[in-house]
Amino acid sequence: MKVTVKSLAQAAGVSRGTVDRVLHNRGAVKDEVAKRVRLLAKELGYVPNRAGRALAAYKTPIKIGALMPSVGNAFYQEIIQGINEAQNEFADLGLEVVLKEVEGFDEQVHLEAIDSLLKKGCRALCLATVNTPRLAERINELHDRGTVIVLLNTDVENTRRLCYVGSDYLTAGATCAGMLALARQDKLHILIVTGSRLLLGHNLRIKGFKEELDRQNIDYDIVDTVESFDSDIRAQQVTYKVLKAHSEINCVYIAGAAVQGVGSALIANGSKDVFAIGFDELYSTRQLVSAGIIKFVVCQQPTRQGYHAIKRAYQAVAGQLGDSVPDFITDTIIKIKANLERTVPGR
Amino acid sequence: MKVTVKSLAQAAGVSRGTVDRVLHNRGAVKDEVAKRVRLLAKELGYVPNRAGRALAAYKTPIKIGALMPSVGNAFYQEIIQGINEAQNEFADLGLEVVLKEVEGFDEQVHLEAIDSLLKKGCRALCLATVNTPRLAERINELHDRGTVIVLLNTDVENTRRLCYVGSDYLTAGATCAGMLALARQDKLHILIVTGSRLLLGHNLRIKGFKEELDRQNIDYDIVDTVESFDSDIRAQQVTYKVLKAHSEINCVYIAGAAVQGVGSALIANGSKDVFAIGFDELYSTRQLVSAGIIKFVVCQQPTRQGYHAIKRAYQAVAGQLGDSVPDFITDTIIKIKANLERTVPGR
DNA sequence: TTGAAAGCGCTAACAT
DNA sequence: ATGTTAGCGCTTTCAA
Numbered sequence: 001m002k003v004t005v006k007s008l009a010q011a012a013g014v015s016r017g018t019v020d021r022v023l024h025n026r027g028a029v030k031d032e033v034a035k036r037v038r039l040l041a042k043e044l045g046y047v048p049n050r051a052g053r054a055l056a057a058y059k060t061p062i063k064i065g066a067l068m069p070s071v072g073n074a075f076y077q078e079i080i081q082g083i084n085e086a087q088n089e090f091a092d093l094g095l096e097v098v099l100k101e102v103e104g105f106d107e108q109v110h111l112e113a114i115d116s117l118l119k120k121g122c123r124a125l126c127l128a129t130v131n132t133p134r135l136a137e138r139i140n141e142l143h144d145r146g147t148v149i150v151l152l153n154t155d156v157e158n159t160r161r162l163c164y165v166g167s168d169y170l171t172a173g174a175t176c177a178g179m180l181a182l183a184r185q186d187k188l189h190i191l192i193v194t195g196s197r198l199l200l201g202h203n204l205r206i207k208g209f210k211e212e213l214d215r216q217n218i219d220y221d222i223v224d225t226v227e228s229f230d231s232d233i234r235a236q237q238v239t240y241k242v243l244k245a246h247s248e249i250n251c252v253y254i255a256g257a258a259v260q261g262v263g264s265a266l267i268a269n270g271s272k273d274v275f276a277i278g279f280d281e282l283y284s285t286r287q288l289v290s291a292g293i294i295k296f297v298v299c300q301q302p303t304r305q306g307y308h309a310i311k312r313a314y315q316a317v318a319g320q321l322g323d324s325v326p327d328f329i330t331d332t333i334i335k336i337k338a339n340l341e342r343t344v345p346g347r
Numbered sequence: 348m349k350v351t352v353k354s355l356a357q358a359a360g361v362s363r364g365t366v367d368r369v370l371h372n373r374g375a376v377k378d379e380v381a382k383r384v385r386l387l388a389k390e391l392g393y394v395p396n397r398a399g400r401a402l403a404a405y406k407t408p409i410k411i412g413a414l415m416p417s418v419g420n421a422f423y424q425e426i427i428q429g430i431n432e433a434q435n436e437f438a439d440l441g442l443e444v445v446l447k448e449v450e451g452f453d454e455q456v457h458l459e460a461i462d463s464l465l466k467k468g469c470r471a472l473c474l475a476t477v478n479t480p481r482l483a484e485r486i487n488e489l490h491d492r493g494t495v496i497v498l499l500n501t502d503v504e505n506t507r508r509l510c511y512v513g514s515d516y517l518t519a520g521a522t523c524a525g526m527l528a529l530a531r532q533d534k535l536h537i538l539i540v541t542g543s544r545l546l547l548g549h550n551l552r553i554k555g556f557k558e559e560l561d562r563q564n565i566d567y568d569i570v571d572t573v574e575s576f577d578s579d580i581r582a583q584q585v586t587y588k589v590l591k592a593h594s595e596i597n598c599v600y601i602a603g604a605a606v607q608g609v610g611s612a613l614i615a616n617g618s619k620d621v622f623a624i625g626f627d628e629l630y631s632t633r634q635l636v637s638a639g640i641i642k643f644v645v646c647q648q649p650t651r652q653g654y655h656a657i658k659r660a661y662q663a664v665a666g667q668l669g670d671s672v673p674d675f676i677t678d679t680i681i682k683i684k685a686n687l688e689r690t691v692p693g694r
Numbered sequence: 695t696t697g698a699a700a701g702c703g704c705t706a707a708c709a710t
Numbered sequence: 711a712t713g714t715t716a717g718c719g720c721t722t723t724c725a726a
Contacts, residue, residue, distance in 0.1 A: 004703055015713045020705065028711055049439045051401035052703030055718045060705085092396045092719095171686055178685030182530045182642060212685050295529060301678075331648075334681040338525030338559050339518055351719055362697045367721065375695055399719025402702045407721085439703095 003046040011044065012037045023048075023319075048319045054093040061096040064313045065117030066126040066152070066306075067110065071103035073230075074282050075257060075302065079128070079153060082306025086314070095314050098122055105130045105199075111138060124148035124313035126165075131156050131200040148316045152309040153302070154201050162316050165309040165328040167300035169201045172332050173208025175298050176253065176277050179334060181216045183295070184275060188213075188220035189248045193239055195230040195256020205255040205279070223249050228258040235261030236268075243269045254278035259297075263288045281335055289340050297340070301330040350393040358391065359384045370395075370666075395666045401441040408443040411660045412464030413473040413499070413653075414457065418450035420577075421629050422604065422649065426475070426500060429653025433661070442661050445469055452477045452546075458485060471495035471660035473512075478503050478547040495663040499656040500649070501548050509663050512656040512675040514647035516548045519679050520555025522645050523600065523624050526681060528563045530642070531622060535560075535567035536595045540586055542577040542603020552602040552626070570596050575605040582608030583615075590616045601625035606644075610635045628682055636687050644687070648677040 005023075009016045014033060021027040022037040029037075040046075066083055070076030080099065087097040098120050100113045110129045117125060125147060129135055131154065139159045143149050149161040180188065192209075194202045206225075213220055223246050228235035235258035243249060243265060252274055254262050259278040266276055276294045278285060280302075288294040308328050315321050352370075356363045361380060368374040369384040376384075387393075413430055417423030427446065434444040445467050447460045457476045464472060472494060476482055478501065486506045490496050496508040527535065539556075541549045553572075560567055570593050575582035582605035590596055590612060599621055601609050606625040613623055625632060628646045635641040655675045662668050 005705090006703075016704085017706090017714075018712055021712085024705090030711065033711085047439070049402075049703050051398040051440055052718095053705075054398035055396075055402060055702090055720090056704040056706080058705095058718050092394075093398055174685040175683065178683045179529075182526075182683060216684075331678065331680055332686040333678055334683075334686070336522065336525045336529060336681070337563075338521040339679040339681070352721095353719075363720080364698075364722085365696060368696085371721090377695065380695090396719050399702095400721075402704090402718090403720035403722080405702050405721095 003041075003044045004049070008037070008041060008044065008046055012040050050093055050318055050320065053318055057094055061094045062124070062314060062317045063096050063098060063120065063122045064124045064126065064310060064317070065098045065100065065114075065120065065122030066310070067100050067102065067113050067117065068128050069103065069105055069110075070101045073257075074284075075280055076128070076153075078302035079306035082303035082308070083126075083310050084306075085303070086307045086310035090311070090314055093314075093318075095310075097310060107132050107134055110135065114138065114142075118142075118147070124150070124317050126150045126152045126309040126313055127156075128153045129156065130154075131198075148313050150309045150313045150316075153305055154199070157200065162321075163312060163325045163327050165312060166305050166330065167201070168329045168332060169204035170208035170211075172279065172298050172300065173205035173210075173255070174212035175208075175332050175334060176205075177209045177212035177216070177218070179277070179296060180213070180251065180275070181218055184251070186250070188218060188251045189223050189246070190220055190251045190253055191223050191239070191242055191246070191249045192225040192253045192255060193228055193235060193258070193262050194225060195228055195258065197227060199256070202255045206253075209253060209255070220251075228256055228261060230257040232258045232261030232264070234258070236264045239265035240268055243271060243274075250274055252276040254294075259288065259294070260284040263293050266293055281340065286340060289335065289337055292337075296334055296336045299333040299335055301333065304330050350388075350391045351396070355384070355388060355391065355393055359387050397440055397665055397667065400665060401439070404441055408441045409471075409661060409664045410443050410445060410467065410469045411471045411473065411657060411664070412445045412447060412461075412467065412469030413657070414447050414449065414460050414464065415475050416450065416452055416457075417448045420604075421631075422627055423475070423500075425649035426653035429650035429655075430473075430657050431653075432650070433654045433657035437658070437661055440661075440665075442657075444657060454479050454481055457482065461485065461489075465489075465494070471497070471664050473497045473499045473656040473660055474503075475500045476503065477501075478545075495660050497656045497660045497663075500652055501546070504547065509668075510659060510672045510674050512659060513652050513677065514548070515676045515679060516551035517555035517558075519626065519645050519647065520552035520557075520602070521559035522555075522679050522681060523552075524556045524559035524563070524565070526624070526643060527560070527598065527622070528565055531598070533597070535565065535598045536570050536593070537567055537598045537600055538570050538586070538589055538593070538596045539572040539600045539602060540575055540582060540605070540609050541572060542575055542605065544574060546603070549602045553600075556600060556602070567598075575603055575608060577604040579605045579608030579611070581605070583611045586612035587615055590618060590621075597621055599623040601641075606635065606641070607631040610640050613640055628687065633687060636682065636684055639684075643681055643683045646680040646682055648680065651677050 005016050005019050009019045021029050022034045068076050102109050102113050136159050143160045151164045153166040155164045224242050226238045239262045278297050281299045285297045352363050352366050356366045368376050369381045415423050449456050449460050483503050483506050490507045498511045500513040502511045571589050573585045586609045623641045625644050632644045
């Protein structure tokens with residue numbers, strides 16, 4: 001039998017208003033009564049009806065804020081697309097999304113963006129932000145105060161939050177190693193081009209990569225590890241230099257963005273037999289895979305990430321979720337020429 | 348500005364009841380009035396509010412039927428899981444799913460299953476069924492009569508329907524070929540083990556496979572093509588026989604189910620250097636990839652297929668969708684050891 | 695053929 | 711501190 005506010009109120013011997021106050025911690029209710037209602041709600045398995053909620057609160061939408069370091073970064077556009085899809089889908093259930101786009105990964109900028117989202121009345125936040133102690137502290141503080149926090153695309157260590165929605169970077173790295181093991185039998189001399197040693201995801205991609213190479217007993221050495229800071233120009237320069245200095249390199253592992261820059265260096269150097277691999281499906285990487293410069297990319301379904309982060313946050317605010325919410329980890333998708341050049345799937 | 352039944356009624360100078368009658372073709376309305384309302388609805392861009400609909404029609408849920416040839420077939424269990432997820436998620440919006448499970452691919456059995464679903468009052472059908480003219484005819488007939496039809500996992504040729512939700516088998520086959528091109532440089536002597544020449548999906552997997560081998564100028568020949576009828580026992584027997592007869596075979600392409608049977612034959616034959624590849628992530632294929640008997644499988648996200656088929660059907664019945672609905676094609680996912688043995692993603 | 699009104703589950707404003 | 715009520719958008723029933 002379905003449990004409604006009405007039936008709950010009846011069971012507890014109080015009015016619907018009181019039940020509402022208890023369930024949403026608003027207004028004053030005698031402690032004893034509150035306890036009774038809460039207990040009963042759990043026992044009877046009360047789950048609020050989204051339709052009812054949406055209809056009633058039509059004029060007070062559920063505002064969800066999203067922070068994206070997307071300015072000048074094509075990758076995040078796909079996450080934003082997913083955010084928009086969720087916004088459209090849940091609009092008639094009372095969802096409203098406030099998107100805050102910033103440039104780069106400056107801690108202070110991100111903290112201020114969060115403040116501005118809160119000032120606009122957001123009851124939940126989806127954050128793609130930096131992995132620093134100050135951010136972690138702020139996130140914990142907000143979470144403990146009751147704000148729903150979803151970490152999006154890139155996790156922040158040591159935080160309490162609703163959940164993380166994004167890629168499993170360790171598996172992504174391991175998958176690259178596994179593909180390498182499948183494709184090459186000769187000894188590997190590897191150049192690693194990372195984005196930044198400060199970005200958790202990039203580090204995990206390298207860690208997972210090495211771990212899997214070791215697990216499969218691949219014969220390899222890391223010739224060098226260089227940073228591109230996700231700048232194509234820098235990536236090209238630094239990659240080209242190392243390639244020239246180390247002609248034995250036969251594999252380039254691009255752990256960060258700036259795949260385009262590395263590709264240019266490979267072309268400039270005329271490296272035919274270098275097995276290059278990278279991440280994410282963007283215009284640039286698609287071109288490079290098509291041309292055979294990069295053999296494959298490992299992708300993380302950014303659009304789904306955006307969609308599900310918003311969805312999770314909405315569900316949490318609407319009271320649809322239980323106490324413990326699992327992380328949402330997107331698939332680790334290998335794209336070679338054959339499945340990259342064909343049409344893109346839904347959502 | 349948001350358009351409601353109320354505002355529409357006002358604009359058309361009629362009552363809400365009349366608008367409802369027009370929009371749902373129920374009850375008698377003067378032709379002239381109906382035309383006016385319909386035109387206005389389109390002009391103003393009226394989209395029904397799910398919340399309102401769900402609440403009002405609480406006692407007449409949207410019944411959606413699903414037909415699955417899942418009896419004794421592990422693969423379909425994952426699709427069913429997706430169906431269940433959708434059912435739970437949309438329950439409070441008035442969705443009710445009626446699942447009809449049948450055994451095998453007998454045309455008559457499937458036709459009768461469809462009848463039984465309709466008899467139960469289903470306003471939409473999600474069908475995983477056989478690709479035969481009689482089914483196509485029935486589907487077209489139902490579609491033209493206004494029943495929402497979603498074809499699920501396996502398409503039926505020459506049909507009118509809302510959309511297809513499932514894998515792109517051509518791309519899946521091509522992806523196998525692409526991986527082969529990446530992993531092997533020697534001449535390929537290929538044995539193809541298909542499920543049935545009558546199943547569209549299996550044929551397309553073979554077609555896509557060959558096309559991509561040709562496109563990439565791979566040096567290969569097809570030693571033989573045998574049918575397993577998706578039976579592991581038969582697959583083992585027939586595969587073993589061919590392997591014994593043709594020691595030059597260095598690649599086995601398993602286009603149908605019964606991967607387990609082929610695996611057994613490979614083990615029995617002691618084929619170390621045979622590069623075997625197959626489809627779908629199941630208990631059996633996971634074991635075989637882990638053991639290195641099969642190098643990778645190409646997967647099609649069956650859980651998402653079930654989920655989205657139901658979702659699409661629900662949206663269509665609830666009037667959320669426009670006139671033309673695109674197919675929902677799931678990702679073509681390569682799973683090697685490294686990304687197979689790790690945790691499974693959400694939804 | 696059309697209009698009017700009740701009520702679905704919930705929240706917010708008002709009343710006690 | 712608690713109860714009562716109006717109303718969100720829609721469907722359905724009853725009345726005209």
